[in-house]
Amino acid sequence: MKNKRSLFAIPYVVWMALFVVIPIVIMLVYSLTTAASDAGEGLHLTFENFTGMFDYVTVFGRSFWLAIIATVVCLLIGYPVSYLMAKEGPGFQRVAMALIMLPMWINFLLRTYAWMSILENNGLLNQLFQKIGLISLYNHITGSDVEYFQMIRTPGAVVLGMVYNYLPFMILPIYSVLCKMDNSLIEAAQDLGAGAGEVFRRVTLPLSLPGVLSGVTMVFVPSVSTFAISRLLGGGTSMMLGDLIENQFLGGAYNPHLGAAISMVMMVIVLICMLVMNHFGEGEEQAVML
Amino acid sequence: MSKELIRLSNCVMSYDDEIVLDHIDLSIQDKEFLTLLGPSGCGKTTTLRIIGGFLTPTSGDVLFDGHRINDVPPHKRMVNTVFQRYALFPHLNVFENVAFGLRMGQTVVEQEGGSEIRRKVKIPEAEIHQRVMEMLEIVNLRGFEKRPVTALSGGQQQRVAIARALVNRPKVLLLDEPLGALDMRLRKDMQQELKRIQQEMEITFIYVTHDQEEALAMSDTVVVMDGGRIQQVGSPEDIYNEPRNAFVADFIGESNIIDGVMRADCVVEIFNRRFQCLDKGFEKDEPVDVVIRPEDVDIVSEAEGQLKGTVTSVTFKGVHYDTIVDFYGFKWLIQTTDFCPEGSRIGIKIDPDGFHVMKKSQYSGMFGDYSSYSEEYDEINDPTLLDEEEEDAADEE
Numbered sequence: 001m002k003n004k005r006s007l008f009a010i011p012y013v014v015w016m017a018l019f020v021v022i023p024i025v026i027m028l029v030y031s032l033t034t035a036a037s038d039a040g041e042g043l044h045l046t047f048e049n050f051t052g053m054f055d056y057v058t059v060f061g062r063s064f065w066l067a068i069i070a071t072v073v074c075l076l077i078g079y080p081v082s083y084l085m086a087k088e089g090p091g092f093q094r095v096a097m098a099l100i101m102l103p104m105w106i107n108f109l110l111r112t113y114a115w116m117s118i119l120e121n122n123g124l125l126n127q128l129f130q131k132i133g134l135i136s137l138y139n140h141i142t143g144s145d146v147e148y149f150q151m152i153r154t155p156g157a158v159v160l161g162m163v164y165n166y167l168p169f170m171i172l173p174i175y176s177v178l179c180k181m182d183n184s185l186i187e188a189a190q191d192l193g194a195g196a197g198e199v200f201r202r203v204t205l206p207l208s209l210p211g212v213l214s215g216v217t218m219v220f221v222p223s224v225s226t227f228a229i230s231r232l233l234g235g236g237t238s239m240m241l242g243d244l245i246e247n248q249f250l251g252g253a254y255n256p257h258l259g260a261a262i263s264m265v266m267m268v269i270v271l272i273c274m275l276v277m278n279h280f281g282e283g284e285e286q287a288v289m290l
Numbered sequence: 291m292s293k294e295l296i297r298l299s300n301c302v303m304s305y306d307d308e309i310v311l312d313h314i315d316l317s318i319q320d321k322e323f324l325t326l327l328g329p330s331g332c333g334k335t336t337t338l339r340i341i342g343g344f345l346t347p348t349s350g351d352v353l354f355d356g357h358r359i360n361d362v363p364p365h366k367r368m369v370n371t372v373f374q375r376y377a378l379f380p381h382l383n384v385f386e387n388v389a390f391g392l393r394m395g396q397t398v399v400e401q402e403g404g405s406e407i408r409r410k411v412k413i414p415e416a417e418i419h420q421r422v423m424e425m426l427e428i429v430n431l432r433g434f435e436k437r438p439v440t441a442l443s444g445g446q447q448q449r450v451a452i453a454r455a456l457v458n459r460p461k462v463l464l465l466d467e468p469l470g471a472l473d474m475r476l477r478k479d480m481q482q483e484l485k486r487i488q489q490e491m492e493i494t495f496i497y498v499t500h501d502q503e504e505a506l507a508m509s510d511t512v513v514v515m516d517g518g519r520i521q522q523v524g525s526p527e528d529i530y531n532e533p534r535n536a537f538v539a540d541f542i543g544e545s546n547i548i549d550g551v552m553r554a555d556c557v558v559e560i561f562n563r564r565f566q567c568l569d570k571g572f573e574k575d576e577p578v579d580v581v582i583r584p585e586d587v588d589i590v591s592e593a594e595g596q597l598k599g600t601v602t603s604v605t606f607k608g609v610h611y612d613t614i615v616d617f618y619g620f621k622w623l624i625q626t627t628d629f630c631p632e633g634s635r636i637g638i639k640i641d642p643d644g645f646h647v648m649k650k651s652q653y654s655g656m657f658g659d660y661s662s663y664s665e666e667y668d669e670i671n672d673p674t675l676l677d678e679e680e681e682d683a684a685d686e687e
Contacts, residue, residue, distance in 0.1 A: 184377035187344055190364040191371045192391035192458065202390070206381045 030260035049261035056244060056262065063241040064269070066155055066230075067223035070162035071170075074219045075212065077163070078170035082211075083204075085171075086178035100168050108165065112232045115161055119152040119233065126151070153235030161229040162219075169218035177211030178204070213277055221270055241266050293320040295461065295494055296341060301350035303336050303518075310336050311347070312518040318496065320461075323488050325497045325505040328515035329541070334498045335374075335466060337515070341496060342464050343367045355461075365394075366408075370455035371464040375471065376447050378439040384450055385435035388425055391458040392418045425453040428487060445476045452487065462494040469504065481508055502542050506530065514538050535648055539581045540657035546622045547657055550580040550647065558647055561597060561618055567645035579648045584625040586644030589613070595637010601630045614660050621660040 034046045085096045103111060118124045126148040129135050139145055151157055181204070189199045227242025234240070241262065248259025296318040303311035311333045318324050326334035339345040340352060343364035352359050359367065370391070378387050395410040426432050429449040434442070439450055448468060455463055465484075469477045485508050488495045499505055505512050506526040514521045514529060514537075522534045533539035536547050550560040552572040558565050560580055572578060592598050599617035613624045615636065630636050 182375075182377065184373050184375065185379060187364070188371070188373055188377040188379070188454075189390070190344075191342060191369075192454065193365045193394035193397075194390075195365055198394060202393075203379060207379075 027260045027263055030257050031264045032261075034257050035255075049258050050265070052258065053261065053265060059239055059241055059244050060266075060269075062155075062238060063224050063266075066158055066238070066240065067162070067220055070159045070166065070223045071216055071220045073159065073163045074167050074170040075216065078167055078215060079174055079208075079212070082171050082174035082178055085175050086181075100171055103164075104168055109228060109232075111165065112161055112229055115157075115164065116152060116232055119157055119160075121148045121150070121152065123152070125149075152233060153237045155234065155238045157233040158230050158238055158240070161233040162223045162226065165229065166219040166222060169222075170215040173214040173218065174208060174211040177208045181207055213280075216277065217274060220273070224270060225266065294318070295320040295355060296496075297351075297353040298337070298340070298347075299351045299353065301337075301340065301347040301352065303333070303340065303345065304348050310518050311340075314350070314518075314520060316513065316520065316523070318462075318494060319511075321492050321494055322510045323485070323495045323497065323508060324511045324513065325499060325509040326513050326515060327499060327502060327505040327541075328521075329500055332515040333518040334500075334515050338371075338464050338466055338496060338498050341462070342369055342371050366397075368460050369462045369464060370458055370460040371466065372448075372451045372455045372468045374466045374468070376451040378447055378450055378454070380438075380440055382439070383435070384426070384431065384437050384439055384442070385422055387439055387450055388422045388435075388453045388457050389418050390454060392421060421457055422453075425457045428456070428490070429453045429483075444472055445480065448472065448480060452484070456487070456491065456493075460493065462496060463488075465495060465497045467498055467500070469499075469501075477504070484508065506542070514541060516541070532646065533581060533648065535651035536579050536581075536653040536655075536657050537651070539579075539646075539648065540653075544584045544623055544625070545657070546582045546584065546660070548580045548582065548620065549655070550578050552576045552578050552647060556642070558645055561620075563596065565596065565640065565645060566642040567647060568642050569645065569647035572647065572649075577650055579650060579654050581646040581648060582622075582640060582644055583646075584612075584623045585610075586640060587622070587624045587626070588639045588641075589624065589626050589628050589630060590637045590639050592635045592637045594639070596639055598635065598637050601632055601634050601636060604630065604632055623660045 031049050032045060032047070034044050034048055081096070081100075085093050088096075116123070120126070126135070129149060135146065135148065138149075185203055185207070186199055189203045194202065224240075225242050225245075226240065227246045230238060230240040230243055245259045245262050245266075247253045248255045248262065294317050296316075298314050298316040301311055301314040302309065314333070314337060316337070326337055328334050336345060340347055343359070343362060343366075346360055354362075354367070354369075379390065382390070392413050395412050398409050398411050400407045400409065422435070423432070426435060429452055431446065431449050431453065434446065434450075439447060442450065448471075451468070468484075469480050472480060481504060484495070484497075497505075497508065506529075509526055511523065512526055512529045513523050516537050522529060522538045524532070529538065529542050533542060533545075539545040539547055548560045550558050552569075552575065553559050553564060554574060555570040555572075556567055558567045558569070558578070558580055597617050599615040599622070601613055602616050602621065603614040605612040607625075610625045610627050611629055613626060613630055615622050615624055615638070624638070
């Protein structure tokens, strides 16, 4: 019985091998080699790609920093929303879920372009600010003379783009954990003398940590490696790892060996982050399983 | 034993048009073991949740020590609950589960300028430790304090739930089918244990169950409920020996319930034959329900019998035989140590104290015939069936 069932896993195993394991091996090989010298005699084994990485410390730093900010903002917005959705009746749940899912049905690039036209120097928001006199008020107060607020091509715009695009991935896992939570646990806490604040702090929050952890993972990982958002909304002012890597493979700085090396380093750092987080969440995770 | 602690006065609970509790009046004494007994959906859990503060009655009052507490939230009531499926905190170990209530602080009542002021005071760690260990001692779980609760057996989890609820020294402990998930043997042990704890700690227990045996074994007072109404309140002996209507007679123990007519004081007529009984105070020729418990019937030879019938089935039960006898088309259950083979003709004799006469009620004619006995018995003995029903009822709430 067991063997027969495991046959169903074969397509997936083949898929994984072809499109996950083999590419990683290729990347590893690439990252440890350099292009053939002028003589053109194949690949050379080298650590140059990794030692040269220090030139890009600021890009690494910026990527992780912006991704962390985006993750924290997502958490601060996402947790209360999930909490409300889990507490309120099914009517509110349906509406909120539709509002969260709706943007996901629109193409990712389209959504980001939409933000561009909103944040543009003569975009929708700036026009609105002009209409309501916010810009002249600002000029009046600070004594400056600006025609628009600089929103696009700032790190803030990149974070906004990340939060907007990845917020659902924070809300959904937290919501599902909160929904599944046994209401009698909350009643038990109340019964034992806990007021609303204590119930949340001592029962709801610790029990929802597994959802928070997977939400954080699902927001942080794509945020740290994004390139479209930073290019469209950051406008080249805040280059991130994704842009850097893309540049090595498809852009002007063509050097797939360096690109592979950067990818490997990023992967390892992300992996370490996840391991550390999961270590903290382990106890709770098991508890909730039961 | 005589001081009243809790009073439910004219309590009604309804959701939309469905009435779950129909004008309940109930007085609960200090330090008593009171059981709310009834089939699922009878309103017993609702009653408990009203006392616990998780539900507010649609109308009527809940009084605690003479004060109206309808609007007091659960965390401010001096009542603690053992939940149906324990509801232990999975992220805390045994010690922290029990300590939970203590960490919430202690309510101190101070007199200030004639008015009472309640204040929460933090309990020192040393006292928390001492009180938790004391409770673990009482429920026989000393040495388990560091275990995660998820690693405990059902019976141990049950004990943690009890310790956790008792550590705050509540005046009243509410127990919602606490033994429902345990196997037979463990149930019996825990029944004894609960009774011992109740007597040791001298607090009021309000216990909800659908298991009549459990109710009889443990309670000082049994409240039988059905259809959102209280059917009868009394000691286990009263409830068993003097059931007030056919529902109570059928729900508590086994009963043959027969249509009869009261011909005079102490004379009842069934199957057109008059019998001596001990019941008085009925109208002359009043139609009544007559209860005859299966163990109060003696089997004699056909010639000697007051009634004569045919044995239709015999089941060996260990201590006795369950014998189903057909009397003039009405099937009786008789429990006897004498074996009568299927198909044999027998007579029976009943002493005057074997009859219990009840007024007619809405339940008349619904219970007490054993023609479908075997199926009914299977249902009673199938725990999964009962559990499912209970869960449905809980979900609906």
